[in-house]
Amino acid sequence: MYLSFIILFTAFAFLALALPAISDVPWANVTISASPDRRYLYQTKTGRPFFWIADTNWELFHKLNKTDVDIYLSDRAAKGFNVIQAVVLSKYNVTTIPNFYGHLAIDNANVTQPNLQYFEHVDWIVTRAAEYGILICFVPTWGRYVNWGWYGTTGYKLFNEDTAEWFGRFLGNRYPGIPKMMGGDSNGFWANNVPQARAAWREDPESDPKSHLGPIEDTRSIWAAMMRGFIEEEAKMGYDAFVTFQPTSPWIADPPTPLPYGHNYINGSLGSLSMDAVQSGHESPDPMGVDSAFTVLRPWDSRKNYENIIQMRNEFSGPVMDVENHYEGAHDSFNTSKRQLQQMTY
Template identity: 40%
Template sequence: MKTYAFLFLIVPLVFFEASAQQIAGPIRIHENQRYFTDAAGQPFFWMADTAWELFHRLDLKEAETYLDKRASQGFNVVQAVALAEIDGLNTPNANGDKPFLDPSFTTPNERYFEHVDQIIAMAEKRGIHIGLLPTWGDKLFKAGWGVGPEIFTPEKAFAFGQWIGKRYADRKNLVWIIGGDRNPREGSKDVKVWNEMARGITETQNPANKQLMTFHPQPTEPGGSSNWFHQEDWLDFNMHQTGHCPNQPTYQKIAHDRSLTPTKPTLDGEPMYEEHPKCFNAKELGYSEAVDIRRIMYWNVFAGAAGQSYGCHAVWQMYDLDKEGINGPLKPWHRSLDLEVANQVKHLKNLILSKPFFDRIPDQSLIANTQKEDEMYISATRDIAGTFAMVYLPAGGEMLLNLEKLSGSKLSGSWYDPRTGVSFPLGRDLAKSKAVSIQSPSTGRGNDWVLIIDSTD
C-alpha cells in the first residue's frame, strides 16, 4: 500500500502576534443545540461572506483590503477554500505557488500554505472567523463544471484531512466546511471520501480548542448536508445551498433540518449571490437585485437558522479584468465590495442580537393571513416566553396577526427598515387578539419591512 507524503511531512505552525481584537473562539454550540456562542458563551450570529477564491487569487495586500472592508460591514465569518475551485491545483496563486510540489498531488507546498496561514491570521486580527473548505468538490469528481483533476480516494482524503487538520488545530478562528459544491453520488464512494476527510481532521483536534465542522452541498432536497451526514458525529451543524434562482421557498429547508433528531443548528451557506444571473440566465431573467437577497436572508433567519451567509457573484471568484469571469460577473471584485446588501447584512445581525438570542423560535401561527408560498410570503419569529415577536413582510402591505400567544397585557410595535437599520414607533398599542390588522409604511417590490412587537408589562 502506498504511503502518502503528507502523512509525514513536518510543517511548522506559523504563529502571529496576538491582536487587540482577539477573537473569543472557537465558535461553540449553545446548550439548546440551535444556535452558536463564542468561547465566552456570548451569542454568536453567523454572518458570513462567500470568498471561495480568497487564498488562490488574492495577494496579501488585496486580502487585507478585502478583510478590512468585510469587517467594517459587520461580517464575522468568511468562507474560503484551500484547494480552490478555479483550477486550484494547476493554476498558481497570486504569489506564483501551487498547493502541491509533485504531479501526484501528495506533497503540500509550504509556500502556498504559508500564504493561507497569513490570511487566516489577518482575519483573526479583524474579528473574522474562517469557514475553511479543505478542497473544492471537483477534486473528488466533476459534475458539469470544474476542471479537477480528481485526486481524492478515501485513503487520500483521510491523509489530507490529517495533514491540514494538524496544521490548523490551534487556530481559534476556524470552522471546517467539508465538501465543496458537490453532492455525494448514489452508489459511489463519495460519502466515504468525505467521512474519511472529516475523520482525518477530527483525529487531529485539540480537545481544548475543538473546531466546529459542517458540509457544503449543492442545492438538493429535502435538506442539505443533513441528507447524508446528519447522524455523523463530526457534523456539528447543517448547511444548505439554496441556489441562484429567486423566490425559492428557502425557509422550508431550514424548517426541515429543525425537525431532525438529534437537534443541530442549521443555516444557508450559499444563497443567491448579489449581482448573479437569475437561474444562470441573464439574457432572459436579468441579474439578482438587493430585494431578492434580503428576502432570502430574513426568511431563513426567521425560520430558525443560526445565521446567514451572503455572497457576491464577482467577489466569490475574485474576478478582475485580467481574469476570465464565470457566469458573467458585472464588475471586478474590489468594485463589488460595496453592493447594497453587503452594507445591509449588519442590520439583520443587529436586529437579531437586539433581542434574547437563545430562546428565539419560528412561529408562523402569528400570521393569520392565508398565504401562498411566493415572494410575498410573510414570516414570523418570537421568543419562547412571548415577550417579543418579529414579522418580516417582503413587499410590505397589509397583514392580519394572531397575537394571543404573546405575554403581558400590553403590546407595543415598531417598524424596522432592513435597508437602513432605522426603526420608528408603530404609533399605537396592539391588542392581544386573533386578528390584528396592520399596514406597513410602504408597499411594493423593494419595500420590505420588519414589524417588531414587544410586551410592555
C-alpha cells in the same frame, strides 16, 4: 493500500514538526463552537452567542495578494461581517494554476504533497483576518476533486479515503479551531458527467434524460474520512473540530438520491456535523422552462430558503444554516437575460 497509508502518515508526521503549537495559534480568540442539542453557536473562549454573518470569497487564498486581502478584510470588518468562507483547493485547476505569488497548492497533483509556500500565504490570511475580528471558514476542497462536481468528464479526482484523511489531518493539525465546510458545492451522491448529460439532453430533448447520466457514485465515505482527520488532529490540541457540509443545488432526483442537506450525507456511522447546511442556490424553477423536463436534476427555489431552514430544524438537533443563498444583484441562474431575484432571507 496499507503500505501507501503508512507512507502518507510518515509524510504527515514530517510536516507536522514545523507546525505551530496551540499556544501560538493567533486566531484562538475568534474560534466558535456549536451546541449539539441546541440551536446556537457561541464563541469558544467566552461562551457568548455567535451570529454567523458570512461573505463568500471562494478565491481568497488563490487570487488575492496581501494588499488586496488587507483592503478586502478591512472593508468586510467595517460592514459587520464576522466570517469569510474561502476554498483551500480552488475550483480552478490546482495542479496547474498557482496563487497570486506563483505557488501551487499541491505538488505533483498529489494532495499529500501540500506546497508549504502556498500554505504560508493561507497562514497569513487567517491570522490577518483574526486581527480584524473575522473568522475564516475553510472549504477544504472544491467538490470537483472528490466527485467531478460541475466539471464532469472535463475534471478529475484527487481524493480517495486515504488521501482525504491525510489532508484532513494536515488541515486539522495546521489550523485547529478553524471551521471546515466540506462538500465544496457538491453532493454526497453524484455522477461524473452531470453537466455533459444535461448538455446532451438539451441537444435531444425527446430522449430519456436518465439515458445520458453516468453511474451515480456515493462519496460519503471520502468526506467522512476527511472529517475524521480534522476531528482527531484538532482533539490533540484541545479543540472540538467544527465541521459542516455545503451541498450544491440542484440534486440528482431521477434516479432519486437524498435531498441535499449536510445531515443527509454525514450521519450514523459516518459521524455527525457540528452544524447542518444547505445551499438554496441561485434560481427560481420555471415549470414551463425547457430544463423542467430534464428530470434528472431538481433545484431548490432560492426565493423560498425558509422552507429549507424549516426542514433542517425538523431533522437536525443542532444549528442550521443556508451557507450559500442567492447573491445580491445576481440574476436568476446567473443569466442576465432573466430578472434579478429578491432573496427571501432578508
